Amino acid sequence: MDFTLKIWRQENARAKGRFVTYHVTGISPECSFLEMLDILNQQLIDKFEKPVCYDHDCREGICGACGLYINGRPHGQDDGVTTCQLHMRRYRDGDTITVEPWRAKPFPVIKDLVVDRSAFDKIIASGGYISVSTGGVPDANTILVPKEDAELAMDAAACIGCGACVAACKNASAMLFVASKVSQFAKLPQGRVEAKERVKKMVAKMDELGFGACTNTGACEVECPKNISLSHIACLNREYFKAKIL
Amino acid sequence: MSNLFTSSIGKKLIMSLAGLFLIVFLVVHLGINLSLIFSDTRESFNKAAHFMSSNLLIKIVEIILFGGLFLHMFYGFYLQIKNWIARGRFYSINNYSQTSFFSKFMIHTAVIITVFIIIHLSDFFFKSKFSGEIPVVFYNGKSYHDLGILVIEKFKIPGFVIFYIVCFIFLAFHLLHGFWSAFQTLGLDHRLYTPWIKVIGVLYTILVTAGFTLIPVYIYFFM
Numbered sequence: 094m095d096f097t098l099k100i101w102r103q104e105n106a107r108a109k110g111r112f113v114t115y116h117v118t119g120i121s122p123e124c125s126f127l128e129m130l131d132i133l134n135q136q137l138i139d140k141f142e143k144p145v146c147y148d149h150d151c152r153e154g155i156c157g158a159c160g161l162y163i164n165g166r167p168h169g170q171d172d173g174v175t176t177c178q179l180h181m182r183r184y185r186d187g188d189t190i191t192v193e194p195w196r197a198k199p200f201p202v203i204k205d206l207v208v209d210r211s212a213f214d215k216i217i218a219s220g221g222y223i224s225v226s227t228g229g230v231p232d233a234n235t236i237l238v239p240k241e242d243a244e245l246a247m248d249a250a251a252c253i254g255c256g257a258c259v260a261a262c263k264n265a266s267a268m269l270f271v272a273s274k275v276s277q278f279a280k281l282p283q284g285r286v287e288a289k290e291r292v293k294k295m296v297a298k299m300d301e302l303g304f305g306a307c308t309n310t311g312a313c314e315v316e317c318p319k320n321i322s323l324s325h326i327a328c329l330n331r332e333y334f335k336a337k338i339l
Numbered sequence: 340m341s342n343l344f345t346s347s348i349g350k351k352l353i354m355s356l357a358g359l360f361l362i363v364f365l366v367v368h369l370g371i372n373l374s375l376i377f378s379d380t381r382e383s384f385n386k387a388a389h390f391m392s393s394n395l396l397i398k399i400v401e402i403i404l405f406g407g408l409f410l411h412m413f414y415g416f417y418l419q420i421k422n423w424i425a426r427g428r429f430y431s432i433n434n435y436s437q438t439s440f441f442s443k444f445m446i447h448t449a450v451i452i453t454v455f456i457i458i459h460l461s462d463f464f465f466k467s468k469f470s471g472e473i474p475v476v477f478y479n480g481k482s483y484h485d486l487g488i489l490v491i492e493k494f495k496i497p498g499f500v501i502f503y504i505v506c507f508i509f510l511a512f513h514l515l516h517g518f519w520s521a522f523q524t525l526g527l528d529h530r531l532y533t534p535w536i537k538v539i540g541v542l543y544t545i546l547v548t549a550g551f552t553l554i555p556v557y558i559y560f561f562m
């Protein structure tokens with residue numbers, strides 16, 4: 094398969110970027126999107142051109158590094174997958190594909206398609222952890238957790254911090270990310286101890302870093318590779334009001 | 340540490356509470372207006388309008404209403420500007436994921452509704468409050484402003500009727516997302532009740548905007 098790629102090239106954080114058109118040839122339908130970019134880079138290197146920089150790590154959909162904005166959708170057109178799990182068989186031979194980095198003020202472009210997502214680390218560092226001693230592994234059923242709560246906490250914990258929610262949101266809001274990180278602890282007894290402090294600090298940090306406000310469009314939920322539900326944002330709002338008002 | 344009302348979630352809280360208040364207000368407004376076309380005389384409408392402008396309790400609620408409207412608009416525009424700044428550089432291809440369509444155009448419908456409210460208030464509300472050009476009618480020896488005739492005269496102008504109906508359609512677009520969105524922002528989400536809130540939101544939107552649309556159309560053709 095052959096493709097025309099319009100890829101965002103930007104030398105560094107301060108440089109003015111632009112789209113560059115490339116033609117990549119001889120792509121197998123079994124190629125993942127990242128493997129296709131690897132082949133493109135090899136073809137560029139063979140022509141003594143600079144390869145395209147993009148972020149990637151595990152290539153099995155659990156690290157959250159490979160965030161690319163492909164044809165107007167984070168992680169491409171498939172639902173519930175990361176870019177590394179997207180395959181070229183989903184495109185037609187000869188397609189033109191536009192690839193952009195995540196666009197958000199708190200995620201500055203480092204080079205080409207690589208953005209600095211350390212804003213998420215700062216939000217986690219502000220309170221997204223448990224600091225109370227929870228002791229060793231307790232005997233089974235000494236701490237009772239309703240099945241539904243355990244499932245909801247697990248759903249929230251599936252967040253890999255890829256930033257697709259911010260990239261998809263028309264407001265560049267990080268609410269789904271913060272919501273899953275607050276919700277995964279808020280639903281469990283060990284997390285309840287610091288629940289109030291946690292939500293206050295994380296929301297304050299989120300605002301301080303310059304993420305937008307939620308307008309409940311639900312674009313984040315649709316684009317989340319882990320299908321994290323918008324109901325976690327309602328949970329975040331509840332937790333926040335509880336911490337602030339009660 | 341953030342203050343409740345300076346945080347983004349706090350501002351959304353104010354917006355959602357004000358929005359829900361406005362949603363309730365629309366029902367009251369519609370109820371009074373419908374009395375104009377569902378009765379043979381303008382008496383009940385004029386009396387209701389008189390009550391709304393003279394009752395002390397209603398006057399207090401009116402202050403809350405205008406305050407709420409202002410806060411809803413102010414924070415709406417304020418957050419939208421902050422949100423545009425948060426994006427920084429816009430995408431060359433906008434996100435087209437399958438989400439609620441109207442939620443993406445709240446600011447656009449908001450601008451149209453704002454223009455509508457300014458025109459609407461200056462045509463009826465401010466006229467009745469501040470200028471004495473309104474004809475007077477007498478019911479049982481008491482004098483009332485004949486606001487009914489003012490409304491009927493306005494809605495005999497075809498352009499005016501069309502303008503109102505177009506604005507109601509945009510109001511419907513705003514409400515279709517706004518109704519459920521207010522509950523979500525308040526954290527009122529439930530796996531059983533949220534689908535019902537969404538259904539009620541759609542029904543509310545259809546009934547209220549259809550009701551408001553009926554009034555200029557009925558007056559234009561039948562009164």
